[in-house]
Structures are given as C-alpha cells and as structure tokens.
Amino acid sequence: MQKQSVFQSRLLPYALVAPQLAVVLIFFYWPAAQAVLQSFLLQDAFGLSTSFVWFDNYQELLSQPDYFAAIVRTFVFAIAIAFSSLSLALLLAVMADKPLRGGTVYRTLLIWPYAVAPPVVGVLWVFMLNPSLGVLAHGLRGMGIDWNPLLDGNQAALLIILAAAWKQISYNFLFFLAGLQSIPKSVIEAAAIDGARPMRRFWTVIFPLLAPTIFFLLVVNIVYAFFDTFGIIDTITRGGPGNATQTLVYKVYVDGLLGGNLGSSAAQSVILMIIVVLLTAIQFRFVERKVTY
Amino acid sequence: MAFREFGAAAAVAATLAFSASPAHAATEIQWWHAMTGANNDVIVKLANDFNASQSDYKVVPTYKGGYADTMNAGIAAFRAGNAPHIMQVFEVGTATMMAATGAIKPVYRLMQESGEKFDPKSYLPAITGYYSTSKGEMLSFPFNSSSTVMWINLDAFKKANITDIPKTWPEVFEDAKKLKAAGYTTCGFSNSWVTWVNLEQLSAWHNVPLASKANGLDGFDTVLQFNGPLQVKHLETLVELQKDKTYDYAGRTNTGEGRFTSGECPIYLTSSAFFGNVKAQAKFNFTNAPMPYYPDVKGAPQNSIIGGASLWVMGGKTPAEYKGVAKFLTFLSDADRQIWIHKASGYLPITKAAYERAKEEGFYKDQPYLETPLKELTNKEPTENSRGLRFGNMVQLRDVWAEEIEQALAGKKTAKQALDAAVERGNAMLRQFEKTAVR
Amino acid sequence: MVEQEGIQRYLAHIILWIGIAIVAFPVYLAFIASTQDNAAIANGQMSLLPGGHFLETYYQTIFVGTSGSTREPVGTMMLNSFVMAMLIAVGKIAISIVSAYAIVYFRFPFRMAMFWLIFITLMLPVEVRIYPTYKIVADLHLLDSYAGLSLPLIASATATLLFRQFFMTVPDELLEASRIDGAGPFRFFWDTLLPLSRTNMAALFVILFILGWNQYLWPLLITTRDDMQTIQIGIRKMITTTDALTEWPIVMATAVLAMLPPVFVVVVMQRLFVRGLVETEK
Secondary structure: OOOOOOEOOOOHHHHHHHHHHHHHHHHHHHHHHHHHHHOOEEEOOOOOOEEEOOOHHHHHHHOOHHHHHHHHHHHHHHHHHHHHHHHHHHHHHHHHHOOOOOHHHHHHHHHHHHHOOHHHHHHHHHHHHOOOOOHHHHHHHHOOOOOOOOOOHHHHHHHHHHHHHHHHHHHHHHHHHHHHHOOOHHHHHHHHHOOOOHHHHHHHHHHHHHHHHHHHHHHHHHHHHHHOOHHHHHHHOOOOOOOOOOOHHHHHHHHHHHOOOHHHHHHHHHHHHHHHHHHHHHHHHHHHHHHOO | OHHHHHHHHHHHHHHHHOOOOOOOOOEEEEEEEOOOHHHHHHHHHHHHHHHHHOOOEEEEEEEOOOHHHHHHHHHHHHHOOOOOOEEEEEHHHHHHHHOOEOOEEOHHHHHHHHOOOOOHHHEOHHHHHHHEOOOOOEOOEEEEEEOEEEEEEHHHHHHOOOOOOOOEHHHHHHHHHHHHHOOOOOOOEEEOOHHHHHHHHHHHHOOOOOEHHHHOOOOOOOOEOOOOHHHHHHHHHHHHHHHOOOEOOOOOOOHHHHHHHOOOOOEEEEEHHHHHHHHHHOOOOEEEEOOOEOOOOOOOOOOOOOEEEEEEEEOOOOHHHHHHHHHHHHHHHOHHHHHHHHHHHOOOOOEHHHHHHHHHOOHHHHOHHHOHHHHHHOOOOOOOOOOOOOOOOHHHHHHHHHHHHHHHHOOOOOHHHHHHHHHHHHHHHHHHHHHHHOO | OOOOOHHHHHHHHHHHHHHHHHHHHHHHHHHHHOOOOHHHHHOOOOOOOOOOOHHHHHHHHHHHOOOOOOOOOHHHHHHHHHHHHHHHHHHHHHHHHHHHHHHHHEOOOOHHHHHHHHHHHHHOOOOOOHHHHHHHHHHOOOOOOHHHHHHHHHOOOHHHHHHHHHHHHOOHHHHHHHHHOOOOHHHHHHHHHHHHOHHHHHHHHHHHHHHHHOOOHHHHHHOOOHHHOOHHHHHHHHHOOOOOOOOHHHHHHHHHHHHHHHHHHHHHHHHHHHHHHHHHOO
16 A cells, blocks of 8 residues: 655655654553553552552453443444434435535534534433433323333433434434535436436445445444443433443443542453454455455 | 645644643642532632631632542542642542542641641531541541431422321331322432432431441441341332332432422432522422431431531642641631531531531521431431441442342342342452552 | 436425434524523423523623633633634644655655554543543643643544545646656645645544534543633533532533534535545545
C-alpha cells in the first residue's frame, strides 16, 4: 500500500509525523502503558499501598460468570443497536435519495440527534420513558402495558437499545446517503431498462454497491455500541435492574471510578481493547478486499 | 480562501491554548464539594462569611460534580499531587477515605495540632459516631446529614379514611392496601435508596447487625450478616406486595421521588432532606413520620443511622494551611452557624447546643417534620448495630445488593436466595478491599 | 428514465416524516420541558405543548445560571466548550494531515510502524486511561487550561486514517504533473493536495467539533475553576442532584442551547460534508 511516485526526502517526513507522534506518545501511550501496568496491581484508590499480583485481576475476572454474561450482553446490545440503527438509517437514506421536494430540509432535520451529547440523550429518554417522569410511560400504562424498566430487565435493555440506536441514526443516515449518491445514475438506469422492479433493483444492484459503506458502518456502529453507550447507560439505568444493562464498558467505569478497584477496571479495559482490536483487524481484512473492487 | 481562515483559526487557537490562568492570592483553602441548588448557596455563603471574618485565610469552594465525581476528582488530584484541602465525601466513601492514612488528616489530630479548642462530646453522638473511630476520635467533620423518614400524603389518608399515622410495618402494609382500594392503584407505598431503607436502616432501627465488627466500624475484617430472619422476612413481604403494586419499586436511587410529590405514591420513605422538594412541589397536605418498625422484634425501634456527607481534610499540606482549615471547622461548629445551616438546608445540626437552641426557639413548632430525623437519631443510645456502618467499595456493594433485591422483586429468586447471594458477593468484595487496606 | 410513480413519492414523504418524528421527538420534548413549570415536570405531568415560561427560563439560563449549581451563566460555559471544540478540531486536523502526508507520500524507515503506532490509538477511549492522563496533565501544569482540555483528546487517529485513505485515492498523475512543474513537497502539498482535501477537512471538522463539544468526563476532571467548565458539565451538574431541587426547565433549556452550535455547524457544513465522504469511499 504505497504510492508509486513519492518524494525522496530524508528528514522532512520525520518532521511531518513528529507533532502527531509526540502528542500520541505523551497523551496516549504513556497513560495507556500505566493503565496496562495497573491491571497487574492490587491497589487502594489513593495509590498508597501497591502490590504486584501478576494475573490475579484477570483470573478473578474470567472466573466470574457475571463477566462472561456481560460480554455476551455487550455483543447482543451491539448487534441489536447496530442492526436497528443501520436498517432505519438505510431506509431513510433511500427515501431521501429520491428526487423529492424539500430534500435538504429532510436531510437537515434528520441530522439532529448526532449533535446531542450522550448524557443529554439519556435525560431526554428519561423524560419519555421513565416510569415516574415519562410522558410516553403514562401513555403506555394507559394502554395497559405494564411498563416498568426498573424491574423488568428486558424492558430496560430495550430502552437502552432504543436510546443508543436513536443517536446513531443520523450518523449512519449521512454515510448511507453519501454512498447512495455516489452510485452512478447510469447503473440504476441500466437496471431499470432491463425491466427490474424497484425492490429487485435495490437488492441486486444498489445493495452490493453499497456493501463497502454498509460494512464500514457496521464496524463503526459496533465500536460505538461497545464504547460510547456508557453515557446513556449511566443516565438511564445505571446497569440495572439486576445487571440487565451492564455492558463491558459500563463495568469498567463502575469498578474503576465508582468502586475504586482500579486493577480490575484496568484488566477489563485491556480485555475490552483486545476484543475491539480483533474486531477491527477483521474489518481491515475486509476493507482491503473491497478497496480493490 | 478557506486556508487563510484555517490559518487564522489555528493561530487564535494556539494563542488561547497557552494563555496563562490568573494568579490567586493569600493562603487559599480549596474546598471541593458536591452541593447544588440552594445547598450550593449555603456553601458559598459559609465561605464568604468566613473569609469576611478574618484576613489570613480564604476558603474557595468549587463544585466538582456529584458525590462520586467529586470523590474521583479528589483521588485523581491526590495521585497527581495536588489534592484540595477539604473534600466533601459521601458517607459511603468513609471506609475508602479512612483506609487512606497519609492521604488524609484525621480531624481530631488536625484540631489538636492546630491548637483549636475541640470537645468531641459537644457533638451529637449518633451523627459523629459514624465518622469516628471506635475510641470516639473524629476522623471527618459531619457536614450535611439526613436520615430516613416516612413521608405521608395526608389528603390521601383522608380519602381512604385512615386517621392514624402508621407506626409499625404491619400498619403500613394495611394502610397501603386501603389506599390502593381508595384509588391509588399503581402504588400503595414505595421508597428511594433501596438498600439504605430496606437493609441498612432496617437493621439499625431494629438493633440487628448488618455486619460484624459494629457494621465495619471496628475493623476492615467485617463480615456481612444481613441475610438474617428479619431482613429476609421484610424482603419477602415486599416481594409479595409488589405483585399487586401495594408496594411498587421505585429504583435504586431517588429518581422515583416525583411519584410522591405527584400524588401517585401516598406513602414514601426517603431522606429527610427531601422536604425542600416536597414543600415546593406537593400540592397536597403532607407530613412525615419516623420509620416504621416490626413490633415483634425486641428492642425496636432503636435509633437510625445517618446519610449524607462529611468533610475530610486531605494530607500533605503545610501547618499554616492546616491552621486555617482548623479555624474554618471551628467556625462551622459554632451554634449560630449550625442553626443557620439547619434552617437553610434542612440538613441536621451536628452539635447538641444547636439542637437544644433550635428546640428552645420553637423552630420545630411550625415544621415538626424537620425534627423527625433528629428524634430518630437520638431515640436511644447507639448500640454496636446502630452506630453507623463502614464498608470499603460501598458504592459497588450497594449496586450488588440492589441487583439482588431487584432479582427478588422481579420474581427471579426468592428473598432468601437474593440476600444470601448479596452477602456472599459482598463479602468477596470486602475481602478484596481489606487486602489493599491492611498494611 | 427511472419511474417515480405517484404512490412511491407519497410513500417516501410519509416514511421520511415518520423518520423525522422518531428522530426529532426527544429534542422537541426537551424544548417543551424548557418552557414549562418545574413542579409539573417533576411530577411527571408535563403536557406535550409549549408552556408559558419560555422567555423567563431562557433569560435566566443565559444570563443568570441556576440558583447555585453552576454559578456560571451559560454564556461562559458555551464559550469554553466552543474553544475546546475548536482546538480539538483544528489541532487534530492540522497534525493529522501532515502526518498522513508523510506516511503516504514519502518512503522512510519505520514508516509502517509509525502508522500502526498512530492507528492503535483508536482502541482505548479516554475514560479508561483517565487517571494517568490526569497526572501527566497536572505534571505539565496544564490543569484548568484550554491546552489541558484539548491535548489529550487530540491524541487519537481518526483523522489520520481518513486523510490517508483519501490521499491514496489521489491520482499519481497529479504528483507527476506537479513535479514536472518543478514543485517540491511543500508546493505540492500547499497548491495541489490541500485544495483537493477541502471537503474532507470540512467533514472532519464537523465530526471532531461535535466530538469535542460533547466531551464530559475529561473536562469535569481537569477543571477546578467554575469559569473553566464546559456546557456539558453544566448540564450534568444540574441533573445529578442528590437531595436538592432539580430545576428541570433550566436543565432542558441549557441542553437545547447546548445543541444549537453543533447543529449549526452540521447544517452549515452539510453540503461540503456529503461530498467529502463520497470521495473517501472510493
């Protein structure tokens, strides 16, 4: 993966990369190394007493059935969030791709959630579905549905998935729209001339051409579901009821910043990092393949 | 061209990034706290009054987020070598703070070394006991304390033809059923702070141990014991009543409080400090009462334990700075000050003198519900089971206990199974904490 | 010509409006809540139509701050958020574009190693390495400063990756042509590559600005002075109250105001944004 024609310059490239490398080394690698080191230590919150415990933290984690439950739960959430968010966004993008009046208006209005910060998203959803404060909760109860995400783990999980997926819709929508707009009209017209109906056209022509975008977004969404949903969970359910909405990243936060168990929290982050690296490595393999399309 | 603008933006950005922050003056005392709204006003006024009363020291209060965030900020700051002088830490963080010898300066030692007059006996034992060693040495300074009380919607009671305020749990259950029949179908009674009310306070109020070693006050090798017959029976009843919403679970913290002020839940147990909200938002006649008890338990009601937060003094500062901190603590203990704090915030006075004076001035005549928590706290002389509690990683512990209770309420486990699991998981975490605390 | 039957068109409009309803409803609620009475909200009795308190709530929010939780009127916090977001967006784009340029257009030892070194930074979010990062920032005396707020957040690879992808798609002929003209690396970069990158830079600017704008945990930790705090902290502070009154209308008004700048940025950059992404897809 290298350009054919390049510049021959000895010092310049180092000078160009230097600022970023400096920032990255100081503000990423140094703290990250310390975080990894932390995973091998047993320490009190203030760092006053430290003992080196090798892989004890990891062992303890992996022997908790709760931890594996959390891993499975996180994957389930990630897939649910990614799937619902992507399909809805795709539908909307396909509709907005058509030459309709007011296209720009639609696009603008559909971009909003992306600008909303996660803790605020959480509060907004509390306003809608919290059993005591929620506007929609009253409606649901009026309809006879026993809406109680405080006790019903599945309802709580559903609430989190909805809130997280909602936030991603606009991000996905934008990429899909861009992808759709880059498909040459001639290809679509050719398929139409061939007599293919809209639905068939979509699945046999458009969808495959959109595949790189879909895949890229799939992984971005999954990474988002793994890492960035922490704000939403913290505001709405705090991991409850039971541990129905406790994902891996939330557990890192609870054990570390709330519980003061930095060693375990660091070990969890390392494991989390490995999982995400694996996921991304898989993606990289795919992306390279698509790039030579 | 976009690049000119880009270049200009970059230049502006760089300049702003490296602009210096203004310098401060005098011997500053940094005070990190977690108070919002009217309570924040109280803190600011206290600092201003102290600063105005003398010119050697300047107390600077900074709001650092909720209790957990403030504590994390303090921990991070300490690890980086620049902790504040005073930090407000919630009661459940006491064990973590106490275990951090070197990071903190115990209050009794601070006062001794700074030559400030300090008589531990002038403070209300039920409040300071929580923050003291078993020898009565005060480690942190109680600042805002509250206790659990039962809030009552009097209009609802009238509607259901209930004339007496319930004193015992069986009476509460009965009244809740009547209220349900009178139209409060989605909630007969409920509560906030699920573990505080249904495990911690319950045990203390009935003089039953929550854990060994005086609930952890006497040592980090404490062992949880709250899966006893009283607590199991209580949880079993809640589980049963949850089925038809005579009892309706309202969450782990206090987000469900709106259900009382909206009129939905006519009986609601939560902090006494809720009174500000109740006064402002309840559109009905209300009052509060001490927590109910089970009459068949010997010794009940005992006394309640406090919730809230205290002020910890951080270590590593100079003697001059400590003098200022000590002076500030003396300032806060003054009876006038205590009464003012009590009236302005609803939090409890910490000195006997202040409480007596408030009673004399007839302060509680118009607002008897402000005295309820004090009555609960001073009901009897505290025993081993009711001096307070102290567990490491308490925040996590409470989450684990709440998890188990939720499982029982949802019908996934029996009450006994849930409490057994809570005790087991909790003990594992306590042993983990003990390893880091014992040196 | 591809058919656009009448029914299809109506269907599209309907679906889009349903989409907008789903997407915009929570935001609408926030606005409604900011115009109503606190008691109504806390009791869960908020109506779905605007209340009458619009002017007084927004006036109080913008100029006064809540009665104590923030002590800083919203204006200051918005400024802090703005500066931080700008620094992050501008800073990141600046260092990433030259990095990516070096990696793509030069051949030098450790080239790929450096690329991977930079790329891995995507894998560990700030929350996880927060205490050690805090220590470094404190050691460098950057607490309570705009530099401290932004530098740690600049240290990740998203922009470098995007630029690298884009540069790979730039045809070699352009470089050849520029060489024939006698241009060295600087001229090529400034005169040819940068103009081409304009749409990508706009796209990245939007993404990074919003990222910076929405930060909560990091600014909370490193600011001790009230006047350095950002708008996200302001909102959260007002919500996470333990016993005192949460002034929901002001919380919501602040949240609405906090949404305006990023939405504005998105809308303004929208056209460039879409085109920017299209080119990267190749």
